Amino acid sequence: MRRVTYFLAALALGASASAAAQAADLPFESGKLLLTGGVTNVEGVGGGGLANWATITGYETRDAIGANVHATYVGLKDYDLRTYGVGVGFYDRVELSYARQEFDTGSTGAKLGLGRGFTFNQDIVGVKVKVAGDAVYDQDRWLPQIAVGAEFKSNDKGAIIHAVGGKKDTGVDYYVSATKLVLDKSLLLNGTVRMTKANQYGLLGFGGDKHDDYRPQFEGSAAYLISKRLAVGAEVRTKPDNLGFAKETRAFDVFGAYAVNKNLSMTLAYVDLGDIATFKDQRGVYLSLQAGF
Amino acid sequence: MTKFHTAALAAIATLMAGSALAEPQPMANPAAGAEPIVGDATYKAFHEKEGISRIMADFVPRITTDPRIKARFEGVNLIRLQLMLTNQVCYLTGGPCEYGGRDMKEVHASLGLTNLDFNALAEDLQLSMDKEGVPFTAQNQLVAKLAPMQRVIVTK
Numbered sequence: 001m002r003r004v005t006y007f008l009a010a011l012a013l014g015a016s017a018s019a020a021a022q023a024a025d026l027p028f029e030s031g032k033l034l035l036t037g038g039v040t041n042v043e044g045v046g047g048g049g050l051a052n053w054a055t056i057t058g059y060e061t062r063d064a065i066g067a068n069v070h071a072t073y074v075g076l077k078d079y080d081l082r083t084y085g086v087g088v089g090f091y092d093r094v095e096l097s098y099a100r101q102e103f104d105t106g107s108t109g110a111k112l113g114l115g116r117g118f119t120f121n122q123d124i125v126g127v128k129v130k131v132a133g134d135a136v137y138d139q140d141r142w143l144p145q146i147a148v149g150a151e152f153k154s155n156d157k158g159a160i161i162h163a164v165g166g167k168k169d170t171g172v173d174y175y176v177s178a179t180k181l182v183l184d185k186s187l188l189l190n191g192t193v194r195m196t197k198a199n200q201y202g203l204l205g206f207g208g209d210k211h212d213d214y215r216p217q218f219e220g221s222a223a224y225l226i227s228k229r230l231a232v233g234a235e236v237r238t239k240p241d242n243l244g245f246a247k248e249t250r251a252f253d254v255f256g257a258y259a260v261n262k263n264l265s266m267t268l269a270y271v272d273l274g275d276i277a278t279f280k281d282q283r284g285v286y287l288s289l290q291a292g293f
Numbered sequence: 294m295t296k297f298h299t300a301a302l303a304a305i306a307t308l309m310a311g312s313a314l315a316e317p318q319p320m321a322n323p324a325a326g327a328e329p330i331v332g333d334a335t336y337k338a339f340h341e342k343e344g345i346s347r348i349m350a351d352f353v354p355r356i357t358t359d360p361r362i363k364a365r366f367e368g369v370n371l372i373r374l375q376l377m378l379t380n381q382v383c384y385l386t387g388g389p390c391e392y393g394g395r396d397m398k399e400v401h402a403s404l405g406l407t408n409l410d411f412n413a414l415a416e417d418l419q420l421s422m423d424k425e426g427v428p429f430t431a432q433n434q435l436v437a438k439l440a441p442m443q444r445v446i447v448t449k
Contacts, residue, residue, distance in 0.1 A: 031408055031409040063408065138440075139437040139438070140441040183437035184330075226429070228419060
């Protein structure tokens, strides 16, 4: 019920913000083609499900501002992850985002000695700047759209993080993304290199007893555009393995993203987030709703 | 000549022919704004000239009544526009047509068009292609030819 409430709250917020923007005559518009702005990923950043893309969130063109809210639920074998937040695209150039992640250990919390329903919370503030190329218009060039960005992450469970060997409860990820729409093949391709110390996205802190340095990690996405409204694809994301108590492995997903219209889109995925905190093969369903204007 | 020399000359000749092919060819119809799609599969997916004519007969009334962009077509000869678009799309999809209109940059230079205008028109084109039953993959092959024209069409 709580999850449903989040979705409804996010959608209501999106709808009312949209109405307010129109009433105030702000330069909001829906100028991009459906889905070409990407969706919002698990860290609140414009992209796919797990990966950051070089696209700037929202449907605004270079002449306006676009914004959206999202709510994401990931139901895994032994854990739940909920994320909700807001993203704003400025002039198809700069993206600012905020997301709150709640990693709910549920009944697994008791097995880990943390207590049933123990939840790690993380705030993520993201900034992304498009630096070159245009994923959509540059169909006669190989140059992809390139963006650089940073994510400022802060976790509220410092004591537990230190107890399991984590070094810090805050951290910054830096990344560069390249996204290319290969329209004559109806394909979208993305590659991202992320410099990070984050353990399980930062939900288990930053750095650890095994490693405490920035290492490049890779995120790759490929999607096929079935129609204006529907794209299906797959993603892979590598992660550091910094903590001695539990091995961290790569994450993978297959997804479908559906745009009802420019104000509402949903992403449904099967995710395999690998091993998390000694519990193996965390697979499950990923559902994300995004409302924008 | 030894066998070796013959083989070497043949190799050089092949390389020269290869590099001649790699030289950029002058555009057959530069005003059309892009090289046509190779082969006739896309042209057939558009149901050839008749299909493209039907698409444009739907598209021109659509763009000239679209509240986002209709003001951009004030004073434009719509009969000529429809004819030019039909020939241009026929040419770009690989059909046996010539585009006899003016250059893309020249035509749009004084209009002060924005990305919003450009994308609205692309959306309307998708609707007209949908109505003709053009498969999405074939639509994207045409849109891939049109999208880079944004660089000369959008001036604001």
